Amino acid sequence: MTSDPLLRLDGDYFDGNGSTRTRIQLALYADGQVVIGEQQSARVLIRLEQSEVRISSRLANSPRYLDLPGGQRVETLANDGVDQWVARFRPGLAQGMVHRLEANWRFVALTLVLVVASVWGTVNYGVPYLSQQLAKALPQSLLNQASEQTLAVFEKVWLEPSQLDDQRQQQLLTHFEPALTEYADLGLKVIFRHSEAIGANAFALPDGTIIFTDGLVNLSEHDDELVAILAHEIGHVAHRHGLRRIIQNSMFLFVLAMITGDVSGTADLVLGVPILFAELAYSREHERESDQFALDYLQRHQIPPYRFADLMKRLAKQGGREEGDGQGLQQYLQTHPHINERVEAFQ
Known part of the structure; x- marks a missing residue:
C-alpha cells in the first residue's frame, strides 16, 4: 500500500x-x-x-x-x-x-400530495370504519363498566336526583314501554335526573342507559315528543355512537402523532384544527343517523314526526339558537346539525 x-x-x-x-x-x-x-x-x-x-x-x-x-x-x-x-x-x-x-422537487411534490391524500382518506374513511368495527367487537361487560363510571362522574358533578314525582316518572316509563320492549336486546333503561348545569337534555350511555333531565320533561308539551327523543337516543345506542366517538378521538391522536412525531406544541395546534373539524363532522353525522332512526320509528308506529320537530324548535329557542343561526364557520363548529336541517325531515 x-x-x-x-x-x-x-x-x-x-x-x-x-x-x-x-x-x-x-x-x-x-x-x-x-x-x-x-x-x-x-x-x-x-x-x-x-x-x-x-x-x-x-x-x-x-x-x-x-x-x-x-x-x-x-x-x-x-x-x-x-x-x-x-x-x-x-x-x-x-x-x-x-x-x-x-433532491427531486417533482418527487417531493408528489410525496406531499400522496401524504395529504392518505391522511384525508384515513380521517374520512379509515377512522370511521375501524371505529365502527371496534365498537361492535367490544364486550358488553366493558360497556357496562364504562357507563357506570361515566354516570358516577356525572352524578357527582352535574346530575342530582330527579324532582319529578314518582307518578310522573312512572307515567313516562309506561309510555316509553313499547319502544323499550321493541329494542330489549339493547339492554335499555331510562332514568330521570335534575340538572341546572345541563338544563333540558337527554343523552345515552354505551350500555343502554338513557338519561332524561327534568328540564326536558318540563319543556315538552306532549309525551310523544319525549318518545321521539327516546327513539333518537336509542339510535345512538344501536349505532354505538358513544363508543365510536371515543375510539375515533383516540385514533385522531394516533394519526396526529404519526404525522408530527408528537402531539404537543405548534404541531398539535396546526394539525389538530383540521382533525377537530373532522371530529365535529363525525358528531354531526352521528346525530343525523340517530335522527333518521327516530323518524323511522315514529313513522312505523304512526306517531306524528312533527312531535320531534316541535320539541327541537322549543329547545333551540330556549338555548338561543333561532332559525338562521349557525351559518358559515359557526355551522362547522357545531356538534349537531343545524336546527333547520333537523326539523325539516320531521315536518
Whole structure:
C-alpha cells in the first residue's frame, strides 16, 4: 500500500465505548484498504477493508455514518467523498436513492400530495370504519363498566336526583314501554335526573342507559315528543355512537402523532384544527343517523314526526339558537346539525 489514497475524508471517530470524539482523517486506497488515523498525531487507529464498513444512505447534506465492525463509528460531512467511495466500490441503483429522490422537487411534490391524500382518506374513511368495527367487537361487560363510571362522574358533578314525582316518572316509563320492549336486546333503561348545569337534555350511555333531565320533561308539551327523543337516543345506542366517538378521538391522536412525531406544541395546534373539524363532522353525522332512526320509528308506529320537530324548535329557542343561526364557520363548529336541517325531515 505505497500508492496515494483515492480520497481522504475528515470526520469524527467514536470508539464505541463512550461519547468522546476524536478528529480523524480516513484514507481509502485503490485496493479497498481503509486507514483511519488521528489528525493531530497521525497515529493510526484502525485498518480494515472497505467492505467491512457499513455506509449510511445520503440525505441532503446531513452527516454520513460509517459503522465499523468493532462497534466504532465515523461521522463525516464529506458527502461527496463518500459518494465517490460508493460509486467506485459499491455501484448500484439503490445507492444514493434517498438523496436523489429528496433532491427531486417533482418527487417531493408528489410525496406531499400522496401524504395529504392518505391522511384525508384515513380521517374520512379509515377512522370511521375501524371505529365502527371496534365498537361492535367490544364486550358488553366493558360497556357496562364504562357507563357506570361515566354516570358516577356525572352524578357527582352535574346530575342530582330527579324532582319529578314518582307518578310522573312512572307515567313516562309506561309510555316509553313499547319502544323499550321493541329494542330489549339493547339492554335499555331510562332514568330521570335534575340538572341546572345541563338544563333540558337527554343523552345515552354505551350500555343502554338513557338519561332524561327534568328540564326536558318540563319543556315538552306532549309525551310523544319525549318518545321521539327516546327513539333518537336509542339510535345512538344501536349505532354505538358513544363508543365510536371515543375510539375515533383516540385514533385522531394516533394519526396526529404519526404525522408530527408528537402531539404537543405548534404541531398539535396546526394539525389538530383540521382533525377537530373532522371530529365535529363525525358528531354531526352521528346525530343525523340517530335522527333518521327516530323518524323511522315514529313513522312505523304512526306517531306524528312533527312531535320531534316541535320539541327541537322549543329547545333551540330556549338555548338561543333561532332559525338562521349557525351559518358559515359557526355551522362547522357545531356538534349537531343545524336546527333547520333537523326539523325539516320531521315536518
